[in-house]
Amino acid sequence: MDLGLNVWAAFELSTLPQQVINGLLLGAIYALIALGYTMVYGVLRLINFAHGEVFMLGAYTALFASWFLGYGKGSTLETSGPANLMILLIASMCVCGIVGVAIERFAYRPMRSQPRIAALITAIGVSLLIQYGGALVLPIAPPPSINEKVNPYRGVVTMNLVGGDPQLLEGYEKAKIEFETAEKEWQAARDAKAPDEAIRTLRDKKNDADRTMGDLQRRMDNSGVKIRIPQGQLIMFGTTIVLMIMLTYLVMFTAVGRAMRAVSHDFDSASLMGINVGKIVTITFLIGSMLASAGAMMNATFLGTPLTTFFGVMPGVKAFVAAVLGGIGNIPGAVLGGFLMGIAETAVIWAGYGQYKDAIAFIILIVVLLFRPGGLLGSAKVEKV
Numbered sequence: 001m002d003l004g005l006n007v008w009a010a011f012e013l014s015t016l017p018q019q020v021i022n023g024l025l026l027g028a029i030y031a032l033i034a035l036g037y038t039m040v041y042g043v044l045r046l047i048n049f050a051h052g053e054v055f056m057l058g059a060y061t062a063l064f065a066s067w068f069l070g071y072g073k074g075s076t077l078e079t080s081g082p083a084n085l086m087i088l089l090i091a092s093m094c095v096c097g098i099v100g101v102a103i104e105r106f107a108y109r110p111m112r113s114q115p116r117i118a119a120l121i122t123a124i125g126v127s128l129l130i131q132y133g134g135a136l137v138l139p140i141a142p143p144p145s146i147n148e149k150v151n152p153y154r155g156v157v158t159m160n161l162v163g164g165d166p167q168l169l170e171g172y173e174k175a176k177i178e179f180e181t182a183e184k185e186w187q188a189a190r191d192a193k194a195p196d197e198a199i200r201t202l203r204d205k206k207n208d209a210d211r212t213m214g215d216l217q218r219r220m221d222n223s224g225v226k227i228r229i230p231q232g233q234l235i236m237f238g239t240t241i242v243l244m245i246m247l248t249y250l251v252m253f254t255a256v257g258r259a260m261r262a263v264s265h266d267f268d269s270a271s272l273m274g275i276n277v278g279k280i281v282t283i284t285f286l287i288g289s290m291l292a293s294a295g296a297m298m299n300a301t302f303l304g305t306p307l308t309t310f311f312g313v314m315p316g317v318k319a320f321v322a323a324v325l326g327g328i329g330n331i332p333g334a335v336l337g338g339f340l341m342g343i344a345e346t347a348v349i350w351a352g353y354g355q356y357k358d359a360i361a362f363i364i365l366i367v368v369l370l371f372r373p374g375g376l377l378g379s380a381k382v383e384k385v
Contacts (some may be wrong), residue, residue, distance in 0.1 A: 005025045007318040019350040020343060025233040027342025033296030033319030034326070034334035035247060036288030042329035043264045043284045045116070046108065049123040051292060051315020054100055055128035058092040058137055058293030059300040061308055063146050065091040066301075074374040080150050088150070088301060091295040100289025101282055109278070110312045134309040143306035151301050153231035172216040178207035232302030239298065242336045243291060251331065256283060264329075315359060316347075323370050327375025336376060 030161065033055055040048045040381045064086045070077050107126050111119040148154065186202040252258035262270040270275050296312070299305060322341040326333025344364060348357045 008149045012156045015314060015350065019346045021227050021229055023236055023340070023343030023346035024339055025229070026346060027322075027339035028233070028237045028314060028343050029295050029299050029320045029338075030104060030319045031240050031335040031338025032243065033292050033315055034338045035244065035331065037320055037323040038326075038328050038334040039247075039284050039288040039291075041323070042209045043260055044108070044112075046050075046119050047123065047320065048285075048288070049120075049316075050103055050107075050126040050130060050313035051288070052319070053127050053134075053294045053309075054103075054289045054312070055138060055296045055315060056095050056134070056307075056312035057099055057130070057310060058096045058296030059220055059305075059311055061092045061095040061293070062088040062136075062300050063144060066146050066150045069150065070148040071274040073144075075145070075147055075149060077149060079152050079154075080374045081152055081266040084150055085152070089297050091296060092297040093290040095235040096289045096293030096296075104282060104285040109281075127150065131309050131313070138307075138309055140308045143308050145304050145306045146300050148304055153235060153302070156233060157229045157231060159227050159229075163351055175209065175213040175216050179206065179213045182206040230302070232298070236295075236298045236302060239294065239337075240335065243294065244331060247287070247291070248331050250287075256280070261285060316360045319356075321365045321368075324375055325364060327362075327377040330375065330377045331363065333377035 010044050033051065037055070039044055040051070066072070066084075069080070069084055069087065071080065071084075103126055107122055108119060111122050140211065182202065182205045186199070186206045189202050190198050247293065249257075251260060254352070257268070259275045259280045260283075262273065262275055263277055267277050270280075299315075301305065318341055319338065322337035323334045324337070325340060326335070326337030328334075341361065341364065344360050345357045348360050
């Protein structure tokens with residue numbers, strides 16, 4: 001029993017709610033990429049391994065759009081407004097939509113009648129082509145990042161879940177008064193040109209009061225439970241939920257969605273019913289690529305992550321695992337899987353094993369394939385090979 005208590009004591013339980021929130025915010029990015037994976041797989045039964053590179057191109061498009069608006073390196077412009085963010089978002093979605101359609105048209109469509117292994121190899125080839133081909137034309141050294149001034153939402157929303165110790169708060173208020181008093185005495189002695197020894201004594205008294213006040217403030221903060229949510233990441237989370245709802249409505253309640261579901265069941269039967277299969281597949285790639293670009297733009301803008309042509313590799317892998325975890329081909333499952341992946345990653349960091357945060361994706365993939373191959377919200381339908 002004592003061993004179990006000691007194990008739990010090693011964790012900062014007061015920071016656990018913050019880590020859960022961090023996981024949900026991180027999972028919002030994975031969820032947006034996973035939606036693209038799950039859409040393409042749902043229609044074509046194809047894993048688009050170039051999807052992470054589309055994500056990367058979306059981030060670079062947002063970078064170039066920010067430069068066009070005047071927010072390059074050393075910009076003297078003030079903080080921008082929501083309109084500039086919309087310009088970055090629209091530019092990223094348009095460019096990545098075109099790229100996604102081009103990939104489908106020139107890389108995957110010729111492979112549609114070939115064995116699936118051929119399409120899989122093609123997808124890997126397209127991914128490598130964009131990664132290394134992009135390195136020839138895109139800025140990568142030093143890795144650029146979007147100027148933070150283009151983001152008007154740099155504030156933090158703070159919520160107190162559990163208040164701090166009242167005794168510590170009372171002690172902090174007293175220490176604050178003592179510090180302010182000592183600081184005034186020290187400043188007055190300097191202004192009056194008091195002897196150096198007296199000034200040093202008052203300075204040491206001020207520094208001691210400052211350290212005491214800081215120590216009490218840290219103890220007071222640790223005695224309560226707070227969560228801090230960056231405004232930009234809160235926008236990402238809300239955007240993910242809104243896009244999932246819109247996508248679900250599109251697939252379930254519109255003519256295009258019904259056509260997508262028909263094509264996902266059988267190409268030939270859908271074609272005999274008058275559905276333009278090629279058009280529906282193109283629309284699927286268009287929507288999936290635009291969703292990935294939305295996540296890329298928000299990731300690069302709100303988090304300020306430096307960009308290289310490998311920017312989308314790990315997010316793409318983790319989003320694929322998220323899609324499998326939730327049930328690939330299932331839209332709510334992709335979002336659920338993204339959030340669970342984000343929480344799992346931050347839980348590993350919280351436990352003190354941050355060096356293994358990328359490995360957790362593959363561990364989850366193995367566990368899911370062993371015990372729930374269809375995913376949490378997917379079906380266990382058996383496909384003939």
